[in-house]
Amino acid sequence: MPSPVFDESRRRLLRGRVRAAALRPPWSLADRFTDLCTRCGACVGACPEAILHAGDGGFPEVDFRHGECSFCAACADACPEPVFDRTNHRPWTLVAAIGPSCLTARRVVCRSCGDACPESAIRFALEPNGVARPALDTSACTGCGACLSACPVGAVTIGTPSEASHAA
Ligand code: SF4
Ligand code: SF4
Ligand code: SF4
Incomplete structure (x- = not known):
């Protein structure tokens, strides 16, 4: 099981809620990230x-x-230090969450997140009021962030599954 990529040692208040600050x-290896990373910046420059x-x-x-x-x-691949563990099958445990400010909650038609999702993890189901609301399949979500x-x-x-359950 891969480590969550949030550095749990560095929490801060964000919009009144405590959440993990750094998404690695x-x-x-999030739990040892700040010990192993030399801040060389190679990964930053390599990301296409x-x-x-x-960050901080x-x-x-x-x-x-x-x-x-x-x-x-x-x-x-660019990192010269033992910061990454590619033997982990999943790159992280992150998933998306759709919060109450979603336009469809105000009966505005929108499917932008679903259209952007490469995994078809966001499905739309028609509500009695005639507007389709998005529903996330967390088992299909890779946490890629496209939505x-x-x-x-x-x-x-985008957050850990427990954060997602609080955001929805
Ligand atoms: S795996 Fe993701 S974060 Fe890493 S370089 Fe590729 S696109 Fe960027
Ligand atoms: S390449 Fe590795 S050591 Fe350099 S900043 Fe990125 S994670 Fe840290
Ligand atoms: S994070 Fe990626 S896989 Fe998950 S719902 Fe959003 S676009 Fe789809």
């Missing part, structure tokens, strides 16, 4: 999706506002 690159950046303390973090992870593993930037109102978050 896929396959990285430009979703990695130097210069340690690399994922920012899905800039795109999605294609799981190409260029970050892991996050696609949402016009920022209703999508």
